Amino acid sequence: DAGVTQSPTHLIKTRGQHVTLRCSPISGHKSVSWYQQVLGQGPQFIFQYYEKEERGRGNFPDRFSARQFPNYSSELNVNALLLGDSALYLCASSLTYSPTTTDTQYFGPGTRLTVL
Amino acid sequence: LAKTTQPISMDSYEGQEVNITCSHNNIATNDYITWYQQFPSQGPRFIIQGYKTKVKNEVASLFIPADRKSSTLSLPRVSLSDTAVYYCLLTDTGRRALTFGSGTRLQVQP
Numbered sequence: 546d547a548g549v550t551q552s553p554t555h556l557i558k559t560r561g562q563h564v565t566l567r568c569s570p571i572s573g574h575k576s577v578s579w580y581q582q583v584l585g586q587g588p589q590f591i592f593q594y595y596e597k598e599e600r601g602r603g604n605f606p607d608r609f610s611a612r613q614f615p616n617y618s619s620e621l622n623v624n625a626l627l628l629g630d631s632a633l634y635l636c637a638s639s640l641t642y643s644p645t646t647t648d649t650q651y652f653g654p655g656t657r658l659t660v661l
Numbered sequence: 662l663a664k665t666t667q668p669i670s671m672d673s674y675e676g677q678e679v680n681i682t683c684s685h686n687n688i689a690t691n692d693y694i695t696w697y698q699q700f701p702s703q704g705p706r707f708i709i710q711g712y713k714t715k716v717k718n719e720v721a722s723l724f725i726p727a728d729r730k731s732s733t734l735s736l737p738r739v740s741l742s743d744t745a746v747y748y749c750l751l752t753d754t755g756r757r758a759l760t761f762g763s764g765t766r767l768q769v770q771p
Contacts, residue, residue, distance in 0.1 A: 549704070578759075580759075586763060587748060587762055587763055587764055593758060635705075636704075649695075649707050649710070650759060651707065652704025653704050654702075655702070657702065
């Protein structure tokens, strides 16, 4: 079975531009989360979506937005890129959004974004 | 928010057992202890999760004392391919976002 897939693998943008990153969850998984990982640090939570609704948001500016589609895939959008947005962007999928279990999150390989 | 503390780095040799200890003094009743492994430029990979006592799977063991204020990830007979960053996290049903610290960088040498 395919794992979480992300596209593109690498991306180079300049300051002020906009970027869209894409994620396809594991088949059957309905929840998708996005994380940003700056070099040398652990991943930081950006968003979580379940059944097309936002279920959680981390401490990121409004330049960051996301959505989830009926097929459970997801997009992360970042506007007005800054140099500090250069990072590995990770997508993770989990089976459900149950309030009674700790669903394991499975990560994709990430998209390496470089802002010049 | 409950936090975890783990060593910044560890060194080992191939074939040795490696134990990485994580401190979580303020762990809550609903918290589970979860470990992830991450190779450079890849996404973190789930290793093991536990609530109390001992959990074991095909790649690792997790030891959790009765007070749950710490936990130890045990990797038996490490190989060069186990060189990675290991993250200890607290997860619960009410807090969906994973909170990663800086992790422990394990270097396995021949």
